[in-house]
Amino acid sequence: MNLSIIIPLFNEEESLPELSEWITRVVEANNLTYEVIMVDDGSTDNSWQVVEHIAAKNQYFKGIRFQRNYGKSAALNEGFLAAQGDVVITMDADLQDSPDEIPALYNMIAEDGYDLVSGWKKKRYDNALTKNLPSKVYNGVSRKISGIPLHDFNCGLKSYRKKVVKSIEVYGEMHRYxxxxAKWAGFKKIGEKVVEHRPRKYGVTKFGWERFLNGFLDLTTITFVSRFSKRPMHFFGMYGTLFFFIGSVIFVYLIIAKIVDVDFALTNRPSFYIALVAMILGMQLFLTGFLAEMISRNSSERNNYLVEDKIGLR
Structure with a gap:
């Protein structure tokens, strides 16, 4: 199978018939074998009934329904598990992502050899103050921390090589990242394509201001887990040693000053308490790293690694 298209949705009953017809026209015009997996994230309207109707008319459309709302990351993860296509494309269900972008995104994976291609909605129709400005700040910080030169991390329109979606796990609200x-899993060829951003035709947006705060917290989590999950002592031990060293140096200085000048009021100095706090914090960080290292060494996934290829071995 050439292509799997995954569409997470929540209360999008109005847009689904038009979206399904549009997708069908595009993929059939490009002679692609395909499947479309619609993941209903606990909709409270008639979205699931619409999905059932679409699937009854077209055998290439499939559906997954959550019992309650778990979030976009959960919907994408279930879609990734079910996908069978060599190339996997994700897109939103609200018609703001254009299915006409599918052939180009497919070719960038199948022919140009990218592992992942992210859409960039360069011209947007969202509110400039409540969405565009925070989005620019959010993407700028994400680029700086991750080192990935993408302009729009949160664009729902993306394409993937099959191995990518089968090698990663998306949970919480990690779909933004x-x-x-993928980068920390070892997939380095990540590209970007300018895509059309269409005005919302039906319904209302499902995202609020809290997604930006959650996004930065998620980025911190991903960065830490990706770099230090198998060696937590390298993080906690390094900072623990640094704080303890700083505290020790200050403390030694104060002791010497006390020896030189017996009238030196040791405990009346702010530096005394700074040294004390630094040493205690350093010991706590070091012990945290030690305990995390013990937990990591007993994890069932401590020696799970992604292998690209083998020669002469099964």
Missing amino acids: IPVI
């Missing part, structure tokens, strides 16, 4: 997760 799939390129980061």
Whole structure:
């Protein structure tokens, strides 16, 4: 199978018939064998009934329905598990992502050899103050921390090589950082394509201001887990040693000053308490790293690695 298209949705009953017809026209015009997996994230309207109707008319459309709302990351993860296509494309269900972008995104994976291609909605129709400005700040910080030169990390329109989606796990609200997760899993060829952003035709947006705060917290989590999950002592031990060293140096200085000048009021100095706090914090960080290292060494996944290829071995 050439292509799997995964569409997470929540209360999008109005847009689904038009979206399904549009996708069908595009993929059939390009002679692609395909499947479309619609993941209903606990909709409270008639979205699932619409999905059932679409699947009854077209055998290439499939559906997954959550019992309750788990979030976009959970919907994408279930779609990734079910996908069978050599190339996997994700897109939103609200018609703001154009299915006309599918052939180009497919070719960038199948022919140009990219592992992952992220859409960039260069011209947007969202509110400039409540969405565009925070989005620019959010993407700028994400680029700086991750080192991935993408302009739009949160664009729902992305394409993947099959091995990418089968090698990563998306949970919580980590869908914003799939390129980061893929990079830390060892997939280095990450590209970007300018895509059309269409005005919302039906319904209302499902995202609020809290997604930006959650996004930065998620990026911190991904960066830490990706770099230090198998060696937590390298993080906690390094900073623990640094704080303890700083505290010790200050403390030694104060002791010497006390020896030189017996009238030197040791405990009346702010530096005394700074040294004390630094040493205690250093010991706590070091012990945290030691305990995390013990837990990591007993993890069932401590020696799980992604292998690209083998020669002469099964």
